[in-house]
Amino acid sequence: DRIARNGLIWGPDHWHENYPMAKGDKQSPIEINSKDVQHDSSLGPWHASYDPGAAKTILNNGRTCRVVFDDTFDRSVLRGGPLTGAYRLRQLHLHWGSSDDHGSEHVIDGVKYAAELHMVHWNPKHGNFAGALKQPDGVAVVGIFLKVSGKYSRILQGIDNIKTKGKEAPFQHFDPSILFPKSRDYWTYHGSFTTPPCEECITWILLREPIEVSPDQMAKLRSLSKNGENEPVNPLVDNWRPLQPVKGRVVRSSFK
Numbered sequence: 001d002r003i004a005r006n007g008l009i010w011g012p013d014h015w016h017e018n019y020p021m022a023k024g025d026k027q028s029p030i031e032i033n034s035k036d037v038q039h040d041s042s043l044g045p046w047h048a049s050y051d052p053g054a055a056k057t058i059l060n061n062g063r064t065c066r067v068v069f070d071d072t073f074d075r076s077v078l079r080g081g082p083l084t085g086a087y088r089l090r091q092l093h094l095h096w097g098s099s100d101d102h103g104s105e106h107v108i109d110g111v112k113y114a115a116e117l118h119m120v121h122w123n124p125k126h127g128n129f130a131g132a133l134k135q136p137d138g139v140a141v142v143g144i145f146l147k148v149s150g151k152y153s154r155i156l157q158g159i160d161n162i163k164t165k166g167k168e169a170p171f172q173h174f175d176p177s178i179l180f181p182k183s184r185d186y187w188t189y190h191g192s193f194t195t196p197p198c199e200e201c202i203t204w205i206l207l208r209e210p211i212e213v214s215p216d217q218m219a220k221l222r223s224l225s226k227n228g229e230n231e232p233v234n235p236l237v238d239n240w241r242p243l244q245p246v247k248g249r250v251v252r253s254s255f256k
């Protein structure tokens with residue numbers, strides 16, 4: 001059962017045994033092929049208005065590095081683009097690989113990025129996050145691709161004190177909009193959480209322009225551990241879900 005706990009038995013191909021949604025028709029991530037993308041001129045720009053004071057803590061939950069925000073009122077919200085109404089920012093986290101040539105969950109025209117950052121927002125018209133998970137318009141995730149360049153860039157500092165699973169540290173006065181690339185161009189499609197229970201409640205908004213991180217930032221991410229303190233070291237890398245079938249879904253773009 002140690003193997004089971006490490007997720008080897010419960011790898012992505014087994015998730016459906018406990019979470020039937022994992023075999024649904026609107027699963028994420030998917031590959032985006034530009035030739036199949038449909039430009040939709042009715043897709044307006046998206047807008048994030050985040051309060052830096054809403055950032056609370058950064059933690060390692062053994063599966064990713066996550067920053068959590070106060071989402072008890074409309075304090076940090078995302079609106080516009082494919083969305084109706086204001087969605088509250090709840091948390092951001094990342095998926096990354098064991099080397100720079102892979103790590104992202106979504107793949108663009110065959111290109112895998114070194115990492116993918118997800119900013120998870122939920123629709124308050126459904127009362128709370130648990131309620132929003134059950135609705136097709138319940139959650140909106142902005143996905144930002146990370147590519148490694150020599151250029152130093154400020155991304156998640158504070159990774160130093162959450163090396164092992166369960167570690168949590170204050171992470172305040174942080175405005176996640178600094179992570180946005182220059183261009184607001186995006187792709188959007190309807191999909192799911194990329195981890196169990198894989199609910200199909202997500203409007204994905206994937207930004208076309210990747211942001212750059214430095215090699216040492218990637219090394220810091222890869223230095224995180226799945227294990228708890230005083231347990232055998234189990235590096236936290238390759239926490240991405242394999243590609244899922246598109247099943248006839250159309251990916252729309254805000255750009256030509």
Ligand SMILES: NS(=O)(=O)c1ccc(S(=O)(=O)NCc2cccs2)s1
Nearest residue numbers: 118120133141192193194195196197
């Ligand atoms: N990679 S991703 O952005 O698709 C996420 C995966 C899991 C996310 S969550 O932390 O919001 N939990 C989801 C939960 C479901 C039920 C109880 S919790 S977001």
Ligand SMILES: [Zn+2]
Nearest residue numbers: 093095118194
């Ligand atoms: Zn994610």
